Amino acid sequence: MRKYYLDITNLSMNKYGEELCGDNVEIVKLSDGMLVVMSDGLGSGVKANILGTLTSKIAITMLKEGATIDETIDTIINTLPECQVRKLAYSTFTIVKIKNDGEVYMVEYDNPPVFLFRSNRSSHIEKVKRIVNDKVIYESRFYMCEDDTLVVISDGVVHAGVGGLLNLGWELPHIDRYLTNLVQKEKTARGICSQLISTCKDLYDSKPGDDTTAVVIRLHREKNISLFIGPPKKKLDDATLIALVQSVPGKKIVCGGTTSNIIAKGLKTTIEMDLTNFTADVPPCGYMNGVDLVTEGLLTLNKVKDMLTDYLNKTKTSSTIPNIRGNDGASKIVSTLINEGTTINFYVGEAINPAHEDTGYPQQFNLKMQIIKDIMKLLKELNKQVSVRYL
Structure with a gap:
């Protein structure tokens, strides 16, 4: 049954x-x-x-x-x-x-x-x-x-x-x-x-x-949504990341330029950018075959955290429910998580982003990891089933 x-x-x-x-x-x-x-x-x-x-x-x-x-x-x-x-x-x-x-x-x-x-x-x-x-x-x-x-x-x-x-x-x-x-x-x-x-x-x-x-x-x-955030710590695990993208059920969202390029190469496809739907604090998103949504990393995830916090706080106080039906990458992620997902799976890569190595990498990395933890906590408060796997 x-x-x-x-x-x-x-x-x-x-x-x-x-x-x-x-x-x-x-x-x-x-x-x-x-x-x-x-x-x-x-x-x-x-x-x-x-x-x-x-x-x-x-x-x-x-x-x-x-x-x-x-x-x-x-x-x-x-x-x-x-x-x-x-x-x-x-x-x-x-x-x-x-x-x-x-x-x-x-x-x-x-x-x-x-x-x-x-x-x-x-x-x-x-x-x-x-x-x-x-x-x-x-x-x-x-x-x-x-x-x-x-x-x-x-x-x-x-x-x-x-x-x-x-x-x-x-x-x-x-x-x-x-x-x-x-x-x-x-x-x-x-x-x-x-x-x-x-x-x-x-x-x-x-x-x-x-x-x-x-x-x-x-x-x-039960509806699964999987978020792939950041490249694996070991280059050898790129194949594991690609295999997961191919095998996990439900909708798939990839966050981060390096991560999306690794996956696009592994799936032998290209990323099509949407340059019409973005905001001052949310960069453009994109799409590729085998993945439902591709977004930028840190800025988009931070906006996702802010929107989830706003939604949770306002619905707790019986205020008007915030509009989460925007077309930018963060709004699409939040709408999918709230309205479509029951089980949210995070696959988080722990590799050092080369772009951050000379610009305060530890702070950038720690900030990203904290934002991810905050998002998971908010989703649990919204009664979502949440899991995380580090790569």
Whole structure:
């Protein structure tokens, strides 16, 4: 059975005036998939944060260790108190256990319903109602397919705009239509999640009346992207470099003039430069048979690092997603890494660049290696699977 790459992102927005969020999300990797718990503590502020955090921590820990949902709910109920004034639940929660083959087991307790999108359309989830320790829960078992999207929300999303732009808040049918359009435009979980929370912020006029959280799970077929940066340390390893370019799956990007010349010679092809698409800080890129993109080295990689940092920071703060659809070499690399890659493989040559030997080579080399490490770290924060091999 096919295994998928699980693209998962969660973002939250605190109630206006509160330093802590009453919603809490816990995500843990399992041997065969992922376990996600989103809880919403009663009220807001410190008390809600404690209740929500304890609920999600108990649930994620017990379920990871193999406890049943009944045992988990029983433990939560007996550990956390109900509100004695309003007689309401201490914390609501949604649990999603998803395997690498797309099999999903989901439990919902008093949170807004979960949205499923398949082929860019809203899809119904069959649910079974059960009573566990006097609590009504809904269980679901289904399979997600390639490019399906699951969206879990707290009631802060539904309350967005209450008493302001929307008298009754953002009603579920309207959220469903919004998300249907959004999943057609944004292809990553982070892009969908960031846009959703940003829209909630706008509906609240930047003063959220409730803690607001979204968790987006999207399934992708594994897609490899390989970056070849710098020539090998030993000339004898040029053949290894060329063999790797010929054999690795997926898209291939070569960074650096010396590296691209070695590969072009080995593949018995030529490099065709694109002199129309470049910027003041990004040199022209090019193409060759057997490789998807050829770029300059240090300057382009530094710009890639800056663009990835900007993208990650802005999507974390629910700002407008930066435009990464430029035609220069750095923009093309960043767009490919974010929108097309699930597994990013770095092949880094450690040879001394002759051009730098008399112009502060160690500093140039160390700077390049640090930039590469920074890019790998950023990609890991974007939930990409990253590997590196030095040549």
